[in-house]
Amino acid sequence: MFLALYVRAQTLMADMRGKVRREDGAVATEYALLLVLIALAIIAAAAALGVAIAAVFNQGSSTLGGVTGPATGS
Numbered sequence: 001m002f003l004a005l006y007v008r009a010q011t012l013m014a015d016m017r018g019k020v021r022r023e024d025g026a027v028a029t030e031y032a033l034l035l036v037l038i039a040l041a042i043i044a045a046a047a048a049l050g051v052a053i054a055a056v057f058n059q060g061s062s063t064l065g066g067v068t069g070p071a072t073g074s
Contacts, residue, residue: 005045009038 016034 002045005041009041014040059067 012034016031
């Protein structure tokens with residue numbers, strides 16, 4: 001999932017570099033919109049990663065919840 005997101009981001013950056021070189025009269029608003037979209041994609045990926053990490057910790061917590069303390073042999 002993150003590899004695909006990385007590849008898309010790299011492709012987008014390469015496309016943007018090509019546009020900057022080809023278009024002399026590009027409007028700054030277009031580039032600002034692209035930056036906002038990239039920022040939103042990064043935020044969404046970070047949120048998804050946070051949810052996945054929380055699920056792993058919750059599973060570990062549930063697993064350890066059934067563990068009793070150390071045995072106190074007398």
